[in-house]
Amino acid sequence: MEVSESNQTAKESRKIEREDRLAYSIPEAADLLGLDYFSVYRLVQRGKLKACRALRGKFLITRAELNRLLNSE
Amino acid sequence: MLKRNGENCEHSVPNYPGMLTNSEYAAYQAAIPLVAEEVRLHNERMKLLTDIESQSSQIVEKIKAQDNGVLIGAWQLRHTLFSSGRGEMVLCSRGADGKEEFGVLERFDPNSAYARAHGDSEEILRGNDAYLVLQNFVENERAVLRLFRKDIKATVEEKMTELFPKADANRVAKAIVARCEGQLQVQVEREAPAQTVKIRM
Numbered sequence: 001m002e003v004s005e006s007n008q009t010a011k012e013s014r015k016i017e018r019e020d021r022l023a024y025s026i027p028e029a030a031d032l033l034g035l036d037y038f039s040v041y042r043l044v045q046r047g048k049l050k051a052c053r054a055l056r057g058k059f060l061i062t063r064a065e066l067n068r069l070l071n072s073e
Numbered sequence: 074m075l076k077r078n079g080e081n082c083e084h085s086v087p088n089y090p091g092m093l094t095n096s097e098y099a100a101y102q103a104a105i106p107l108v109a110e111e112v113r114l115h116n117e118r119m120k121l122l123t124d125i126e127s128q129s130s131q132i133v134e135k136i137k138a139q140d141n142g143v144l145i146g147a148w149q150l151r152h153t154l155f156s157s158g159r160g161e162m163v164l165c166s167r168g169a170d171g172k173e174e175f176g177v178l179e180r181f182d183p184n185s186a187y188a189r190a191h192g193d194s195e196e197i198l199r200g201n202d203a204y205l206v207l208q209n210f211v212e213n214e215r216a217v218l219r220l221f222r223k224d225i226k227a228t229v230e231e232k233m234t235e236l237f238p239k240a241d242a243n244r245v246a247k248a249i250v251a252r253c254e255g256q257l258q259v260q261v262e263r264e265a266p267a268q269t270v271k272i273r274m
Contacts (some may be wrong), residue, residue, distance in 0.1 A: 034185025036159040042179070042197075042222045045213070056234070056242075058227035059220070068095060070190045073220065 023052070025066040032066060045048075078239070089248040100240035101248055103227050111225050112253050114176065119218060121155050122211050129207045136164065136203060145178060145194050154210070162197070164207065175203040177210045228252050 026034065029049075030040045043049035044059065049057040049069055075082040080094035086101060093101060105112075125132070136151040143150040148165035155162055158183045167174050175197035181188040198213065200206045226246045233242035 010213075022074065030159075033187040034159060034182055035187050036157045037114065037221070038157075038217060039160060039181070039187075041217045041224075042213075044218055045217050046197075051199040054227070056227045057223060058231060059224050068184055072190070 021063060023062045024066065026051075026059050026061070029061040029066060033069075077241075078126055079259070080240070086248050087215055088254065089250050089251040091244070091248070093248065094240075095243070095249075096240045097245055098236060100233050100237040100242070100245045102246055103236060104249055105252075106226050107232050108228055108249065111221070112249075115218060115253060117223065118155075118214070122214050122218075125154060125207060126211045129204055129211075132164070133206060134205045136166065139211055145180065148176060148178060151175075162210075164210075171268065172201055174199055175206045177206060178199075222250055222253070225253070 024042050026044075028039060030037050033040065035043075040049065041059075042060075044051045049061060050065050051061055054060050075092065077094050078096075080096060082092035082094055082097050082146060084093040084095070084098035084101075086093060086098070132152055141149065145163070145165060150163050150166050151160055151166050152164040154164055154177065160179060163178050165176050165178050167176070178194050179195045179197055180194045183189075183193040198206060198209055200209070212215060226249070229246040230242040231246050233240060237245075
């Protein structure tokens with residue numbers, strides 16, 4: 001069971017890795033993580049997920065950061 | 074009449090103190106549908122928080138009268154604060170060192186990538202006073218909504234720059250955020266004036 005879950009997480013991580021995008025908007029990150037918008041903003045607000053700001057101030061989550069989140073305990 | 078960029082500032086819009094030019098007003102009207110869903114989500118969540126804040130005492134009374142709730146790890150579910158298709162926020166309790174402890178937990182879709190990596194629930198905050206836990210929870214969620222509003226403003230500016238390069242995107246974005254915030258203030262004042270004053274203390 002644990003092995004299967006770990007495989008699935010690895011697959012999700014690879015899915016993000018396969019995309020050639022460097023960063024994602026909050027709604028896109030929410031879709032990739034399977035969370036709703038507010039959960040992702042909450043992760044940013046709690047400091048569990050680092051967001052950067054684009055030119056006009058829009059929040060972006062880098063692909064590396066999403067991978068770090070999915071691979072951290 | 075005040076002029077900006079050669080245009081008269083003749084359009085007033087809800088809750089925004091300034092006046093918009095023809096180009097800005099056209100951009101404003103075009104921008105609203107582009108972020109309508111985000112504004113709806115924002116307002117819906119803000120209304121939920123206002124309701125939780127004003128009903129905190131009743132929620133605490135209700136959970137004290139309960140016997141058993143569904144178990145989430147060591148916690149017992151007492152009250153669902155809000156839920157979405159992808160998860161929910163719940164108020165829970167448990168016995169700790171002979172005292173009752175209360176916590177707000179976020180539950181995720183167990184099939185989501187995040188839940189597979191981090192488990193299907195996460196503790197957001199906890200304390201021994203259920204009322205204070207709820208009040209802190211509402212404050213935290215308002216901070217989350219402030220991040221969301223920043224994103225709405227940035228989205229409007231981004232789209233306006235593409236669609237109406239001549240209009241002042243920042244002014245239009247501010248007018249839309251003011252409209253959003255203004256609507257909320259009206260809603261709060263109309264629905265729970267007494268509680269609002271009390272909570273601000």
